[in-house]
Amino acid sequence: MGQDVTGLHHVGHVVRDLDQAMERYRRLGFTVAAPAYPVLPVTPGGPAQPFGVANTHVYFPRGFVELVAVIDDADRLPGDARPIPLRVPDDKLPGLRAAVRATAANIVSFLRRFQGVHIMIVDTPDIDRVADRLTADGVGHGGVHDIQRPVETPTGTRMEPARYLEITDPRLPPGRVPEGRIGFAENTPAEAPRHRQQHADHPNGATGLVECVLCVADPALPEWERRYEAYFGPARPGRTARFDRAGVTVVTASALTDLLPGERPAVLPAFVAYAVAVRDLPIAEELLRDNGVPVVRTGPEDVFVPADAALGVAIIFRQER
Template sequence: MGKDISDLHHVGLVVRDMTAAIETYRRLGFTLPPPAYPTLPTAPGALPRPVGAANTHIYLRRNFVEIVAVVDDGQPIPGDAHLIPLDVPDDKLPGLLAAVRGTAANLAAFLDRFQGMHILVVDSADLDSAAARLDAADAGHGGVHAVQRPIETADGTRMLPTRYLEINSDETDAPRGRLPEGRVGIAENTAVEGQQHPKHANGAIDLIGCLLCVPDDALPDVERRYETYLGRAAHRNGSTRSFDLGDASVIIVAESALPDVLPGERPPALPAFVGYTVAVHDIAQTEHHLRTAGVPYRTPRPDEIVVPASEALGVAIIFRPAVD
């Protein structure tokens, strides 16, 4: 199997209220910059306006957690938001607007299911090889595209070119870029000189895990799909399937086994991303911050802290000590 996937690139939450989401995650001890709102004219010569989706990032050492909100005319824009003009020739504007609106429609559909985690993107050092591998396996995807995402440097916010692809469902008439569990893709993680990695009050270092819950009878099919997406076989343990990605992992768990894997949690729908794991410097520091901030948490295992989905916008956060 292929070796073109090496890590987690990011996971993403889709939320209803960007301002409230940022406040929630800052209370959890994460450092977040002001959100970015892309702007485009809706017709040649018109004034640019926010379109599509706004986002902010929890930047970690190797990867990040994204928080996304669909841009809605009725939703106020935070006062400190960064408006990011997208420069496009007039003849390309209709196509870009259609793509932006298609992405926003998918995100809105995810939000209609539940507020929470709907995005998983894994990292590749060779995206073209990953695309070729998917083609050889007859796994549909939207092709390799280039976009820009904001990063924080000592000189301020910069837009970083990023190449990515989105995996399509093999179900007939399913919208492009929308799988039953959400949006799954592959991206290239480009290192940038001068990129800042902010410190987090909860001690967060890296994103190291993603947990997907599925109906028991769907486990074999989802396992097969992810073996194709990730280019490797799963490690089987009862009703869980684990895919090792270097220092990170993607775990698929059958609904009946979720109480053993993530005690106290119930999936908001099926299939659903129900948790992600963050490595921290010092688990005692993490616990101290959460206790001081008044955030409810569980300690289901030694050296593990779980903030329940009810406190983290629909997805559980699992904190574990970093392994040197």
């Protein structure tokens, strides 16, 4: 169980203001790619208009952090944002608009809970195997989706095939679980990392996404352990359950302050932190302090930026091992 999981694919940081989020991430020492947004006609043959959500990425050689915001006013899109036309046959247009609208509705509902990380997607080399395993274990999911996603390359933006699966909860709308949105994505094709290298050189020396932390109510920890073991394989138990193959940690509310002093979840359950590896932790810490970013040291190999200074999520910087 869980042998088909190979780490984190990405986390999604849902924000109210994409411009503000990009500026904040740059102060944190990350290189942020140019944002993009989909455009679709309202009716077949009509003019294409911004629709749904805008996003940008902090890329690593493997994995990324997505910054995502709802398009509620086209005039508030970042000035360097790129439109991505979504082209479908006329008879498929209503269905696509409905799907994009549902995604945007989920993002709005996430923001009503709190601004921060609501999306965690895990990497797999064999998503069909994951789907079969989850089905056999009675885990609800929406099946494997084959999509085309925009990828920035040295010669421009191109559409690249991608495959993903989302865990479902029958009590909630599609694409939602109590903690937000979680799922699996099949490994990016081998050539894709070369295209992201231009954005993967970060002043803070970050080299990869290595952990995502979920905080839950103390009495609920056994239930969450059972659930996540079905998704990701066995955990190292305790007041923090660590699912090493996925890079996921589940911590009780009472133990959170031991892990991240001073942090409190906005609600429960909630993704409260994620961690990135850095080449040289003292250099990363010095950059953060020079940029006026508050930093808390938790050990010889870890520091973190509190959620209050990082738009609702604590960001851990960890010495690369």
